[in-house]
Amino acid sequence: QLQLQESGPGLVQPSETLSLTCTVSGGSISSAGHYWGWIRQPPGKGLEWIGSIFYSGSTYYSPSLKSRVSMSVDTSKNQFSLKLSSVTAADTAIYNCVRQDKKVGAGDYWGQGTLVTVSS
């Protein structure tokens, strides 16, 4: 059974860079049929797509976050990562990593999510 697990600091200072890693187990990240993405949900708000990455390193970012987002993949560790720079309180959210089926355009396996709070 495929599993995804987010890891990273739960508290980030304003103006700093948020960094999260998603570790994939039970399957390979080097799948030609899937993207690997990050979705977030601010408290009391809806889901927001942040970006997605292919195992080759090709990236796709939300237009609203593109200037602050960077994603990378490490196939040797079966991990992919997110960096979000210049964070503010508005970036406080539960961050989920997800496997997105390239063929059907949907997220079929999700991590449990990790709460990241931006505060001094």
Added chain:
Amino acid sequence: EIVLTQSPVTLSLSPGERATLSCRASQSVSGYFAWYQLKPGQAPRLLIYEVSNRATGIPARFSGSGSGTDFTLTISSLEPEDFAVYYCQQRSNWAAYSFGQGTKLEIK
């Protein structure tokens, strides 16, 4: 960027009733259209993909339909565990995703 608008924001129904949730896109979308269920403290659960295909393990009471800019999720007879928040999602041809703002399905 394609904007998805869900209605109603909140839907109050009783177990056994039929639920109809709507999602309208700001422009015509491809067939990459999905619905998710979200419960507190849990990861989102994929219900429907490609407009009308049920994901693995999803009960037959869940169905999806629509095309172009208008899409619907129907739950034929509500079970107690169905009360949750539901999100629609689309993916463009260039791998950009967007979500609706959600519909909260609550017990009446």
